[in-house]
Amino acid sequence: MLRPMLSVLTGLLAVLASAQAADPPAPVVVEMPVAPPVQAAAPAAGALPPMNFYASVAGNELFAKVKASATFARAEKELVGSPIQLRVSHSLIPTAGGQAAGLLSAIWAGSTLGLLPVVTNNNLVLTYEVRVNGKEVSRYEYQRSFTRAVNIWANQNDATYGLGEDGLAWVLSTADEFVARAAQDPALHALGAEYAFYFGKDSH
Secondary structure (H helix, E strand, C coil): CHHHHHHHHHHHHHHHHHHHHCCCCCCCCCCCCCCCCCCCCCCCCCCCCCEEEEECCCHHHHHHHHHCCCCCCCEECCCCCCCEEEEEEEEEEECHHHHHHHHHHHHHHHHCCCCCCEEEEEEEEEEEEEEECCEEEEEEEEEEEEEEEECCCCCCCCCCCCCHHHHHHHHHHHHHHHHHHHCCCHHHHHHHHHHHHHHCCCCC
């Protein structure tokens, strides 16, 4: 009775021993896809160095047009401490005929308690300057004469910055002309090359 049971146990132990001696199954390796490293976009070819932008009129509109270009893609409105600046300033210079007409229309407007508009005729001058450490590197100036009728009571919420619709449209058009000329400006090309030499082409 014991011998048959011992023979069965011996057989089971032999089977277990042979199973343990056999090679274990190879582990299953699951390869996870690796995302490529994210690289910062390189600045467009011909882009000038980072510079602080300031405009005395229509600042948001002019900045949007200038920054949309490849040349001034690195320009920022609040680049504090930047030694390179792009400044846009404007001035209104009354013409000789405009001074007389403006005085006469002001008298008429005053006599009617401001019900009649004041007629003005001015030369609007817009100047673009690129400066490095306060020194002018490049300068472009645009000028045009405008006649405008201004109602002194309806000028508080003027979306044209006091320029009138024609004046504002002309101011914005100068941005396109400036960007096109700046892209061919040897002085600005030299500025970009000097910046790339000291700080590298991809410096921000």
